[in-house]
Amino acid sequence: MDSNSDVEDDDYINEIAVEDTTNESGLKMELLNKLQDIKVRTETGGHKTDWDLPQIVVCGEQSSGKTSLLETISNEELLPKGDNIQTRCPIQLQLTRSLNNEKWVEFLHLPEGQRFTDMQEVKQVIENRNKEIVDANEFVSEKPIVLKLHSPAVMTDLTLVDLPGLRPSANDNDPADLSTRIENVVLTYLKKPNTIILVVVPATQDLENNSSLKFAQENADPRRARTIVVITKLEGAEKSNTVSNVYDALAGTKRTYNLGIIGVVNRFRNTDGSVISAKEASRIEKETLFKHFRPLATRNGLSYFLTRIGGLLIKQITNSLPKLKGLVEEQIFNLSEVLKSLGTKETDEQKRDRFLDYLHEFTIAYCGQIDGRKTGLRTDILPTSARIKHIWKDVFFPGIDKLEGGSNLPDTLIDNAILDTQGLQGVDGIVSVTDAFQHLVKEEIKKVQSLVLECARLVNKEMENAIETSHHPEAIRRYNNLTNRIASVTSDLIIQCFDECKRHLEDYIEAESCIAYSTEPAFVKKMSDASLELLQQLVAKFSETNVHDSSAPLQNAELLRTYIKKKICFYFDHVKECIKNYVPRAICCTLAYAVKKRLHKVLMKQVDGRSLKQSKETGEMIEEWLILMQESESLLIERNFTEKSLQSYLDAKEVIDSALASSQL
Numbered sequence: 001m002d003s004n005s006d007v008e009d010d011d012y013i014n015e016i017a018v019e020d021t022t023n024e025s026g027l028k029m030e031l032l033n034k035l036q037d038i039k040v041r042t043e044t045g046g047h048k049t050d051w052d053l054p055q056i057v058v059c060g061e062q063s064s065g066k067t068s069l070l071e072t073i074s075n076e077e078l079l080p081k082g083d084n085i086q087t088r089c090p091i092q093l094q095l096t097r098s099l100n101n102e103k104w105v106e107f108l109h110l111p112e113g114q115r116f117t118d119m120q121e122v123k124q125v126i127e128n129r130n131k132e133i134v135d136a137n138e139f140v141s142e143k144p145i146v147l148k149l150h151s152p153a154v155m156t157d158l159t160l161v162d163l164p165g166l167r168p169s170a171n172d173n174d175p176a177d178l179s180t181r182i183e184n185v186v187l188t189y190l191k192k193p194n195t196i197i198l199v200v201v202p203a204t205q206d207l208e209n210n211s212s213l214k215f216a217q218e219n220a221d222p223r224r225a226r227t228i229v230v231i232t233k234l235e236g237a238e239k240s241n242t243v244s245n246v247y248d249a250l251a252g253t254k255r256t257y258n259l260g261i262i263g264v265v266n267r268f269r270n271t272d273g274s275v276i277s278a279k280e281a282s283r284i285e286k287e288t289l290f291k292h293f294r295p296l297a298t299r300n301g302l303s304y305f306l307t308r309i310g311g312l313l314i315k316q317i318t319n320s321l322p323k324l325k326g327l328v329e330e331q332i333f334n335l336s337e338v339l340k341s342l343g344t345k346e347t348d349e350q351k352r353d354r355f356l357d358y359l360h361e362f363t364i365a366y367c368g369q370i371d372g373r374k375t376g377l378r379t380d381i382l383p384t385s386a387r388i389k390h391i392w393k394d395v396f397f398p399g400i401d402k403l404e405g406g407s408n409l410p411d412t413l414i415d416n417a418i419l420d421t422q423g424l425q426g427v428d429g430i431v432s433v434t435d436a437f438q439h440l441v442k443e444e445i446k447k448v449q450s451l452v453l454e455c456a457r458l459v460n461k462e463m464e465n466a467i468e469t470s471h472h473p474e475a476i477r478r479y480n481n482l483t484n485r486i487a488s489v490t491s492d493l494i495i496q497c498f499d500e501c502k503r504h505l506e507d508y509i510e511a512e513s514c515i516a517y518s519t520e521p522a523f524v525k526k527m528s529d530a531s532l533e534l535l536q537q538l539v540a541k542f543s544e545t546n547v548h549d550s551s552a553p554l555q556n557a558e559l560l561r562t563y564i565k566k567k568i569c570f571y572f573d574h575v576k577e578c579i580k581n582y583v584p585r586a587i588c589c590t591l592a593y594a595v596k597k598r599l600h601k602v603l604m605k606q607v608d609g610r611s612l613k614q615s616k617e618t619g620e621m622i623e624e625w626l627i628l629m630q631e632s633e634s635l636l637i638e639r640n641f642t643e644k645s646l647q648s649y650l651d652a653k654e655v656i657d658s659a660l661a662s663s664q665l
Contacts (some may be wrong), residue, residue, distance in 0.1 A: 028094075031655055262300050358482060456505060464491060
């Protein structure tokens with residue numbers, strides 16, 4: 001277009017632009033845009049908001065005139081066009097009518113302050129985003145592009161969301177389920193209660209057969225309460241013989257929509273490819289309305305359409321502010337609590353005090369689990385003392401009781417033991433079997449040793465498990481280096497005490513197997529009496545044996561085996577009782593209480609952190625405790641994210657409070 005037509009267009013735009021003497025529309029649209037920006041920034045950062053902001057979403061089939069309508073309102077060709085999908089994600093158009101001659105576009109996802117004055121570059125930004133979506137194998141995305149247009153050519157301050165066009169099927173290069181994916185994205189926006197659904201239908205198509213209208217009604221607005229229909233391309237109704245159908249639709253004789261049906265003429269291209277001026281489009285629009293739709297002319301046309309949708313959006317904004325304020329304040333409270341739980345940044349002096357507190361609290365908590373004092377500990381798990389008691393009750397005592405000594409010894413083993421310990425002594429008849437008994441009883445008592453050591457290992461495991469549940473919750477969240485160091489030092493101490501405990505238990509079992517060194521008078525007498533009784537029984541049976549009987553030696557051997565087995569059983573039962581009484585006390589003393597006794601001293605010596613270490617971040621030599629008190633990377637990221645999200649909600653609250661307090665609202 002030449003410069004004269006541009007001037008004429010500007011004059012015409014000034015004439016038909018929606019007047020707002022109170023500036024109410026501009027202020028509320030500015031409010032909505034600020035809230036939309038905060039919402040998009042917050043969700044882009046990964047925090048899902050529960051705001052249902054008022055918005056007008058524009059949907060329609062491909063080639064319905066949807067893009068042309070948006071460009072008619074903005075008076076700029078800034079959206080990509082073509083036969084393939086040009087909108088692979090929602091585009092939020094924030095249109096602001098500037099009072100000077102400056103014109104520029106900003107994108108919310110690009111660096112703040114980056115402006116575009118060339119509309120071809122604007123199209124390229126959108127096309128680049130489309131390419132990113134395709135390259136990521138998404139093909140369509142629900143994350144919007146926020147495009148802010150400031151221009152004196154804008155008809156009125158207005159915010160619209162251009163949704164991807166519905167299509168019956170995918171192209172060869174697109175995934176087979178692309179149509180379904182697009183429908184899912186569109187539904188995400190249509191289903192929100194505060195959304196005004198603007199469906200674009202060309203005048204060349206029957207309203208009853210429009211798939212976009214059917215889709216909106218069947219899936220999002222069955223009562224047609226939030227839907228406004230815009231019939232575009234009125235100028236083509238006569239040529240396509242659809243004037244009568246369009247008239248009935250505009251008059252609402254066939255089907256009504258709560259927010260109305262409005263017909264408009266978009267700016268379109270001449271046969272030479274040039275776009276007709278806004279003034280020429282308005283002339284054609286008036287001519288078409290008065291020629292074919294005269295009784296309805298005052299309630300149709302671009303100017304009426306802009307007034308209508310602007311009024312609907314302003315009303316929706318006004319009605320939603322109180323509820324929105326409540327949602328924002330609730331989220332501010334929740335995020336403040338999260339931020340409080342993450343802790344605040346501290347000085348080195350504060351960190352040192354907290355460092356020593358953590359060491360002290362860990363010692364108390366860990367030792368408390370051993371003593372059974374759960375002060376300040378988790379209530380959802382048993383303390384270590386209770387778990388150790390379960391080891392005695394469920395593993396140790398039942399295991400000891402099941403063990404039997406001597407009764408199942410093979411005859412050959414007893415015979416070999418007698419021969420090995422007898423040497424050249426003894427002749428057929430009664431022989432001394434004390435050495436054989438000593439040898440066999442040691443082997444039998446070794447059965448107990450494996451059970452004893454297994455229980456010690458189970459106690460050791462519980463001592464290790466107690467480390468994790470003894471850390472202060474805040475230390476776990478904030479200071480991974482410190483908790484790992486405490487865990488490592490404590491684990492080393494437990495291993496050291498376990499080794500000492502194991503050696504003590506092995507020595508004890510060895511001592512219990514040495515019957516020759518038993519000095520307890522009561523036991524010695526009891527053992528002697530039992531041996532004498534068994535021996536008398538043996539002699540009595542031997543005396544009854546006919547020495548000339550060929551089976552006599554066999555009978556003598558059997559009597560010896562019986563004597564040894566019974567004597568071993570007697571001693572084994574005695575040892576079992578001693579072990580049941582001693583081992584739990586020994587393990588608790590040499591392992592559990594040994595760790596408890598040494599823990600504080602070991603921690604203060606090895607984790608005090610006064611030694612110099614090289615910082616990974618700066619390379620400087622600093623005291624180790626400063627490294628131990630460095631917050632974890634995940635926590636720093638979470639706190640930073642929470643702080644930004646909280647600030648976004650605070651900004652939103654400020655905007656809402658300002659709007660509610662303003663007398664203009």
